[in-house]
Amino acid sequence: MSHTDRTAQLRAFMEPAGIHSFRELSRQTGISEKQLRKLRRGEVYQVRLEVWWQLARGLQVSLIDLFQAFGIPTGASPGQPTQADLDALRQEYQYLQQQLxxxxxxxxxxxxxxxxxxxxxxxxxxxxxxxxxxxxxxxxxxxxxxxxxxxxxxxxxWGVEAIASVGEQVSYDPTQHQLVAGELEPGQPAVVKRVGYRLNDQLLYRAEVVPAR
Known part of the structure; x- marks a missing residue:
């Protein structure tokens, strides 16, 4: 049986999900790279239904959209999912979404x-x-x-960390400090008037500073 390459279809689902490689897709969905190669080669009827479900959940799309993109018809034929199969999978998918x-x-x-x-x-x-x-x-x-x-x-x-403390003298850093009075060049001494905060590596609020006298 000849197969149609489905790599482009798979990548079209990966991009909106922020997945940039098939190795990353395998890691995120729990699907082996061997199974992904079958999908890419168009060997869609050799892929188990639970694998399709894992793929749909990992890509945050519906099973119906996946089946349509990979050229799986809904009519009954040997080795192919029937409409009843798709309806059952749709219900299971909706149930799992509610559970999540x-x-x-x-x-x-x-x-x-x-x-x-x-x-x-x-x-x-x-x-x-x-x-x-x-x-x-x-x-x-x-x-x-x-x-x-x-x-x-x-x-x-929560991982919130204060940037300096009130009254502390610091070297002025425009990326961490907000100058509220006077003029300063980066690296010049400043005094903290209001504390700033970081959440892990993300800046929440810059510390307010004034030039040190």
Missing amino acids: QQQEVQIQQQMKQAALDILEPWMRNWPLAAYRVQQDPNFAASKLLKLVQPVEKLLQA
Whole structure:
């Protein structure tokens, strides 16, 4: 039996998914490179249905779109999937999508609960501290510092890192610092007036600085 090369069709699905090589496609979908070679050579009826499902999930497309792109008809013939097969696979695919969505909701809830567990001391004590400050204007602000430790702990758990600290002298770096007064050249001394933050390697907010006197 002659086969039609389907490499172009497969690449057309890979590009929108941000997959740039067949090795990367194999790693992301769990499909062996041998099976992928069968797909590329057009040996589509030698590929198991579960492999098609893995490919559809990895590329985030429907099975029907894959079958159509690879020239698989929906009519019944020996060795080919029937319309009933495709309908069953479509239902299974929709069910798995719902399962993934439910898992995503559960993960979000777990993350919220973990954050609330860390913030519990602050949530329970901060309103009382704020009340005491309102009742006594001379309430020592230093007593409030320990109450913000849970917030700092939560930021650390999320991988948020402060850029310098207030009052610290740094070498001015326009990529990390925002000059809010005066003039500075990169490398000149500056003093931090407001802390900046990074999330891992991503800059969130630049630290505000002024020229050092």
